[in-house]
Amino acid sequence: AWKNLGDAGFPDRILWHKAVAAKYSWYDISRVGIYGGSAGGQNSLGGLLFHPEFYKAAVSYAGCHDNRMDKIWWNEQWMGWPIGPQYSESSNVDNAYRLQGDLLLIVGEMDTNVDPSSTMQVVHQLMRHNKNFDLLVVPGANHPAARGDQYAAYGDHKRYDFFVLHLLGVIPPPWSQTGDSEMTSTR
Numbered sequence: 001a002w003k004n005l006g007d008a009g010f011p012d013r014i015l016w017h018k019a020v021a022a023k024y025s026w027y028d029i030s031r032v033g034i035y036g037g038s039a040g041g042q043n044s045l046g047g048l049l050f051h052p053e054f055y056k057a058a059v060s061y062a063g064c065h066d067n068r069m070d071k072i073w074w075n076e077q078w079m080g081w082p083i084g085p086q087y088s089e090s091s092n093v094d095n096a097y098r099l100q101g102d103l104l105l106i107v108g109e110m111d112t113n114v115d116p117s118s119t120m121q122v123v124h125q126l127m128r129h130n131k132n133f134d135l136l137v138v139p140g141a142n143h144p145a146a147r148g149d150q151y152a153a154y155g156d157h158k159r160y161d162f163f164v165l166h167l168l169g170v171i172p173p174p175w176s177q178t179g180d181s182e183m184t185s186t187r
């Protein structure tokens with residue numbers, strides 16, 4: 001994906017899914033979801049923006065949604081120098097108007113790796129283009145943002161519920177009414 005982080009290997013991944021579906025009739029590619037964090041958060045949203053014919057729902061954690069505003073040393077190794085049109089072409093911020101499918105953005109309020117404003121710039125553009133999406137800001141959370149931190153159980157059930165609702169079309173269980181004082185997954 002040199003100078004094209006918007007690609008992120010998606011054409012190969014889509015071909016792989018289609019090959020599996022051709023071999024196994026039970027493999028349903030009409031309802032494919034994707035999730036990821038950090039660069040994977042950028043990629044999961046990119047799946048909806050650049051390949052909406054395949055990906056139907058995404059959960060994006062702490063994504064670096066525009067490589068012009070993140071740590072330049074990391075971005076230059078993938079996007080090159082100087083900053084050119086390839087940065088805009090791969091930007092989730094600049095391409096937010098393309099959103100199709102269901103999106104949950106999750107960001108830690110105190111992220112010291114990817115500035116939370118990266119997610120907020122996407123939010124701004126999605127609102128500007130009247131796109132539907134969900135947003136979870138995790139107070140006090142750093143880059144893990146409900147993945148592998150003290151909020152992981154909450155983040156897990158938000159992700160599970162999002163995919164159950166949007167890919168299966170089933171209303172998730174009422175987690176807060178389980179009677180448990182601790183959040184635990186029964187799945």
